[in-house]
Amino acid sequence: MPCEAVSDTTLSITGCWTTIIESSMSTSTQLGPDTSAKSPDSSVKREPATPLKRVTKIVVRGANWLGDTVMTLPALNLLRQSFPDSEISIITQPGTASLVASTGYVDHVLKYHRKERGIREFLAMRNRLSKEKFDLAVLFQNAFEAALLVFLAGIPRRIGFSAQNRGFLLDRAVTPRPPEQIRHQVFDYIELARVASADAPENGKISIATSLAPPIPVLRASEADRIAATALLTETGGQNQAKRSIITLNAGATNSEAKCWPEEKYAELANRLSEEFGAHIVLIGNAAERPLAQRIASAASAGRISNLAGMTDMQTLIGILDSSSVVIGNDTGPAHVSAALGKPTITIFGPTNEFETAPLGPKTTIVRAENIECQRCMLRTCPIDHRCMERISVDRVFNVARPFLAGLR
Numbered sequence: 001m002p003c004e005a006v007s008d009t010t011l012s013i014t015g016c017w018t019t020i021i022e023s024s025m026s027t028s029t030q031l032g033p034d035t036s037a038k039s040p041d042s043s044v045k046r047e048p049a050t051p052l053k054r055v056t057k058i059v060v061r062g063a064n065w066l067g068d069t070v071m072t073l074p075a076l077n078l079l080r081q082s083f084p085d086s087e088i089s090i091i092t093q094p095g096t097a098s099l100v101a102s103t104g105y106v107d108h109v110l111k112y113h114r115k116e117r118g119i120r121e122f123l124a125m126r127n128r129l130s131k132e133k134f135d136l137a138v139l140f141q142n143a144f145e146a147a148l149l150v151f152l153a154g155i156p157r158r159i160g161f162s163a164q165n166r167g168f169l170l171d172r173a174v175t176p177r178p179p180e181q182i183r184h185q186v187f188d189y190i191e192l193a194r195v196a197s198a199d200a201p202e203n204g205k206i207s208i209a210t211s212l213a214p215p216i217p218v219l220r221a222s223e224a225d226r227i228a229a230t231a232l233l234t235e236t237g238g239q240n241q242a243k244r245s246i247i248t249l250n251a252g253a254t255n256s257e258a259k260c261w262p263e264e265k266y267a268e269l270a271n272r273l274s275e276e277f278g279a280h281i282v283l284i285g286n287a288a289e290r291p292l293a294q295r296i297a298s299a300a301s302a303g304r305i306s307n308l309a310g311m312t313d314m315q316t317l318i319g320i321l322d323s324s325s326v327v328i329g330n331d332t333g334p335a336h337v338s339a340a341l342g343k344p345t346i347t348i349f350g351p352t353n354e355f356e357t358a359p360l361g362p363k364t365t366i367v368r369a370e371n372i373e374c375q376r377c378m379l380r381t382c383p384i385d386h387r388c389m390e391r392i393s394v395d396r397v398f399n400v401a402r403p404f405l406a407g408l409r
Contacts, residue, residue: 052135052157052199055086059110059134059155061146062092062100065254066333067357068185069096070340072140074215075189076105079138082197082204089132091125091149098314099337102222122149129153138196139170140189159196161188182355186215216360219340221322229319233282236306245408247279247401248320248338250329251296252289252309256380258351259330261389261397263292267299268394269328273401274302277408282320284334285309326404328397335359344404346397350388351377365400367392 058079063069069092079088089108092100097109110128114121122145130153137150139160147166150158160166162173174195177183190206197206233246251266253259270281281302283293287310297307312320318337321327327338328346331354338345339361347359349368353376358366368375369391374384382388 055083055135055157055199057132057134058083058086058088058136058138058196059129059132059150060088060090060106061137061139061141061150061160062090062096063140064093066096066099067331067336067359068140069093069099070217070219070333070336071184071186071357071360072189073103073105073217073219073340074186075140075193076100076103078190078193078206079196080105082193082200082206084204089134095314099219099318103219125149126152129155136196136199138192140192142176144169157199159192161192182353184215184358184360185356186217186360190215216362217336217340218342219318219337221318221341225315225319226323227319228313228316229323232308232311232316233280233306233320236308236311245277245279245325245405246282246320246323247273247277247405248282248284248324248327248329249296250284250327250332250334252285252292253330253332254286254288256351258377258379258382258386258389259332261330261348261350261392262386263296264299265392265394265397267296269397270296270300270305271302272394272398273405274300274304277405279304279325279405279408281305282324283307283309284312284317284320284329325408326401328401331357339364344401346400348389348392348397350375350386350392351379351382353378363404367397367400 060076063072088106089110090100090106091110091112094111094113097111100106101109112121112125126149129150134155136157137155137159139146139150142161142163144164144166147158147160147169151169157172158170159172160170160174161176162170163176167173172195174192194206197204249266249270251260251263273279274281281304283296283306285293290307290309293307293309297305317334321334321338321343322341324343326344326346327335329335331347331349331352335345335347336359339359342362344363345359345361346365346367349366354366354368358364369388372388372391375388
């Protein structure tokens, strides 16, 4: 298969990738120990690597999804604390670049247009990383391609989980936790930061005790974020913030119908929230979810409702969430952003596992149906009657939201 024909973001060692690896074997980068006889890849073992004498430049391969990106923030913070004098760059999707930059944990954000530009972007990023001469790479993304990228760039220290048969490309391959070991995903990223800290100055090493501390992501909205949100609400006939509070609903879920609470229930909830608390209802989502949001807006009789799905960039989204009295939605990225902003965040769970991916923040609440035998199935489309979501009543969600809104009337 010609390299130009490859468009998948997760790649295996086939076709053009075999050619790229073979042509790079003459570089100074060393493959890890041969693990071809070991299966599964999680059994990969590594001899302790000799600590680097000095780490001047670090590159992090960030997560692709918005929610995952927020969950990496505690680990990024720990990396910054471990390497206060090092230059830290992060490779991330264009859509999450401004969010990561706003934290102050990294010095440079490298926007990776892999989806839009294909293999050319991969090769361009490989060349850029090679020229930058990074000392250490930490891979929050588990894709094979992420390990291949930093290997081909000649980065001497490469740390990541030995997922997708990529362990031989890493010189510190961390064994993934077994599926039966349930813990929040934030701890996985912190584990990688802890392993990386072995190359930090002595006072920068992360202890086990530190890695078990409550790993709450923290985001802060800027004045520019709030101004952008106000401008969009005004432009779309929204509210006067001085007189009316915002309640934000996120009814969609990228690539997963099963994660969505029924739209007719969102419409009923919007009516009740608007009638009881006089709030302006704002519907958010991506461009593909705009028709869904419009159906909810049309079905709701509440007069104060705005469909902003597909109209928000990251700055505007953060501003709207930060301006909200409460944010209610499915298990999606905006819920994680809202929680990290410290806003009251109610997340409706069904097929996904809240013990692993619940939004973390000081005012978060999870709503889940009780006694559903197939809950946490992790399926993207329900093959039966969607009972894990259908059995969550509007009354229940409304009553969970009520205490956060008591002062609005």
